[in-house]
Amino acid sequence: MAKRFSVDEYADGILAGNRMVLSRAITLVESTLASDQQLAQQVLDRVLPHAGRSVRVGITGVPGVGKSTFIEALGLQLLGQGKRLAVLAVDPTSQRSGGSILGDKTRMNQLAAHARAYIRPSPAGRSLGGVTRSTREAMILCEAAGHDVIFIETVGVGQSETAVHGMVDFFLLLMLAGAGDELQGIKKGIMEMADAVTITKSDGQNETAAKLARREYQNALHLFPLAPSGWNPVVTTSSAVTGAGVAEVWQVVEKYVQQTQTSGYFQRRRQEQNLHWLYEAIRQGLEQQFYARPAVQEHLPTLRQQVIEGSKSAFGAAAELLGL
Amino acid sequence: MAKRFSVDEYADGILAGNRMVLSRAITLVESTLASDQQLAQQVLDRVLPHAGRSVRVGITGVPGVGKSTFIEALGLQLLGQGKRLAVLAVDPTSQRSGGSILGDKTRMNQLAAHARAYIRPSPAGRSLGGVTRSTREAMILCEAAGHDVIFIETVGVGQSETAVHGMVDFFLLLMLAGAGDELQGIKKGIMEMADAVTITKSDGQNETAAKLARREYQNALHLFPLAPSGWNPVVTTSSAVTGAGVAEVWQVVEKYVQQTQTSGYFQRRRQEQNLHWLYEAIRQGLEQQFYARPAVQEHLPTLRQQVIEGSKSAFGAAAELLGL
Numbered sequence: 287m288a289k290r291f292s293v294d295e296y297a298d299g300i301l302a303g304n305r306m307v308l309s310r311a312i313t314l315v316e317s318t319l320a321s322d323q324q325l326a327q328q329v330l331d332r333v334l335p336h337a338g339r340s341v342r343v344g345i346t347g348v349p350g351v352g353k354s355t356f357i358e359a360l361g362l363q364l365l366g367q368g369k370r371l372a373v374l375a376v377d378p379t380s381q382r383s384g385g386s387i388l389g390d391k392t393r394m395n396q397l398a399a400h401a402r403a404y405i406r407p408s409p410a411g412r413s414l415g416g417v418t419r420s421t422r423e424a425m426i427l428c429e430a431a432g433h434d435v436i437f438i439e440t441v442g443v444g445q446s447e448t449a450v451h452g453m454v455d456f457f458l459l460l461m462l463a464g465a466g467d468e469l470q471g472i473k474k475g476i477m478e479m480a481d482a483v484t485i486t487k488s489d490g491q492n493e494t495a496a497k498l499a500r501r502e503y504q505n506a507l508h509l510f511p512l513a514p515s516g517w518n519p520v521v522t523t524s525s526a527v528t529g530a531g532v533a534e535v536w537q538v539v540e541k542y543v544q545q546t547q548t549s550g551y552f553q554r555r556r557q558e559q560n561l562h563w564l565y566e567a568i569r570q571g572l573e574q575q576f577y578a579r580p581a582v583q584e585h586l587p588t589l590r591q592q593v594i595e596g597s598k599s600a601f602g603a604a605a606e607l608l609g610l
Numbered sequence: 611m612a613k614r615f616s617v618d619e620y621a622d623g624i625l626a627g628n629r630m631v632l633s634r635a636i637t638l639v640e641s642t643l644a645s646d647q648q649l650a651q652q653v654l655d656r657v658l659p660h661a662g663r664s665v666r667v668g669i670t671g672v673p674g675v676g677k678s679t680f681i682e683a684l685g686l687q688l689l690g691q692g693k694r695l696a697v698l699a700v701d702p703t704s705q706r707s708g709g710s711i712l713g714d715k716t717r718m719n720q721l722a723a724h725a726r727a728y729i730r731p732s733p734a735g736r737s738l739g740g741v742t743r744s745t746r747e748a749m750i751l752c753e754a755a756g757h758d759v760i761f762i763e764t765v766g767v768g769q770s771e772t773a774v775h776g777m778v779d780f781f782l783l784l785m786l787a788g789a790g791d792e793l794q795g796i797k798k799g800i801m802e803m804a805d806a807v808t809i810t811k812s813d814g815q816n817e818t819a820a821k822l823a824r825r826e827y828q829n830a831l832h833l834f835p836l837a838p839s840g841w842n843p844v845v846t847t848s849s850a851v852t853g854a855g856v857a858e859v860w861q862v863v864e865k866y867v868q869q870t871q872t873s874g875y876f877q878r879r880r881q882e883q884n885l886h887w888l889y890e891a892i893r894q895g896l897e898q899q900f901y902a903r904p905a906v907q908e909h910l911p912t913l914r915q916q917v918i919e920g921s922k923s924a925f926g927a928a929a930e931l932l933g934l
């Protein structure tokens with residue numbers, strides 16, 4: 287690892303929008319070394335007053351839905367409006383699959399080449415808790431570095447969506463028309479977190495199917511109750527190839543932000559998210575300490591097997607372990 | 611509290627199907643006294659090998675959907691087949707609302723009067739974690755006492771549904787036709803946990819609307835992907851008044867059990883649930899110990915406020931508290 291900066295050097299560099307310092311600070315946040323973690327927290331506390339001014343958008347959809355091309359198309363439009371955009375990724379499977387999403391920056395080469403865009407792949411080889419934690423902190427650093435819009439990309443097949451939903455203002459789901467939802471592998475519950483769904487690849491021969499799917503999803507979403515935001519999820523069609531419908535997605539986001547900022551939900555939700563992450567971090571820390579204890583490591587395997595087989599009650603086994 | 615039995619007296623009484631001993635054991639499980647908890651775990655470990663042989667069904671729906679009458683109608687049919695039925699409830703709001711669900715046993719007076727039915731209201735004045743824990747343990751005791759079918763009733767408005775879903779084999783959602791889902795207050799996500807939905811009060815003038823709602827929900831559920839069980843959720847209509855469709859609901863449950871037992875999913879899910887509860891119990895125990903520390907209680911309020919306001923990062927504050 288490159289030589290570490292001081293807290294001041296990190297903070298000043300980030301606030302000046304220096305991309306190299308930003309990248310180094312994110313690497314620090316991703317580090318599992320205790321000394322790095324301590325330094326990272328000092329940097330975060332320093333820049334925190336300058337964070338929080340972006341619109342945070344979670345974007346999910348299974349591989350093949352066209353996430354990269356959609357993000358590139360929408361991202362370029364935002365850059366064209368003078369905005370600064372950061373794209374982060376949460377992909378706890380990146381180690382197993384042998385390559386993180388966004389790892390290949392050439393997938394979004396126009397974005398990657400743009401001076402006002404910052405793209406960062408998912409940290410590799412971390413647990414879901416570790417990835418979401420460092421992504422949330424990277425988001426704060428990107429905001430402090432002056433990015434107006436943060437996209438957090440996720441793969442749409444696992445639990446990371448819930449974690450990302452808990453750190454963004456707006457959750458966008460990308461779906462394909464006619465693929466059958468089983469094939470799309472969207473996990474139960476993900477669709478219900480969506481503030482908007484866009485049916486991608488709505489061009490050429492696929493356009494009719496996309497419009498049909500749009501109506502179906504809109505009907506299905508109406509069966510669900512109003513979210514606490516008071517927002518009715520919107521379903522659109524879009525094509526990253528023709529550009530049709532891409533700007534509309536951002537109009538939906540802006541309408542959402544305006545409506546929820548007026549109602550106060552936007553601010554309240556951010557505060558709730560902060561609090562949620564506090565308790566989440568405490569939980570993670572407690573479990574980390576607990577499972578690292580030698581006595582726990584010694585007795586857990588046997589007790590775990592007994593609980594699985596049903597020869598010992600879960601709470602009895604837990605009580606035993608907690609008493610060690 | 612009445613005099614405590616010995617572990618043997620509890621275990622023998624439960625295994626003999628003695629209702630008085632069963633009730634006293636459940637009271638023990640619900641107790642927050644450390645000595646009671648210790649005794650409860652010993653009793654649980656003793657009877658555990660005799661538990662697990664029931665079909666566990668979670669039943670939810672908002673107040674007014676007709677849960678009690680439906681449970682009574684279905685329960686009486688099962689009792690008529692010679693089955694033994696236990697009905698438990700999870701209602702963490704029971705203290706606030708001034709009366710637990712099932713608290714008024716007269717709501718199910720025919721069931722309550724039956725020798726092969728055991729009805730137990732939700733423990734009052736406990737947290738969600740406490741209620742779900744003791745309900746899960748009560749379920750084990752009821753199984754050891756020879757009940758073939760366990761119904762776990764929940765109110766359909768909060769987080770308890772997720773917890774109940776994690777302790778049952780089959781999740782049944784009761785819905786009203788034409789009330790509009792917003793009015794029904796079904797929380798997002800609950801519908802997606804359902805293995806079956808039954809539209810209640812499908813009788814008289816309401817029958818047409820119920821059949822229409824049935825079709826709508828069936829279509830909506832088809833939009834969601836296949837669950838890991840490989841089971842397609844079924845939507846039916848039923849009337850506790852005329853009895854129409856009540857037996858069909860149980861046929862659906864039996865078909866589900868047969869299908870998932872054949873595929874091995876049933877057994878695998880039970881094992882996963884056991885393991886889930888082990889980690890859940892550890893988490894609960896760790897947090898209980900942590901938040902009881904005087905130093906944590908002293909510093910948490912200030913740090914919490916700083917995190918909410920965004921002047922301190924969640925992970926930084928957590929690290930401070932964990933270091934105390």
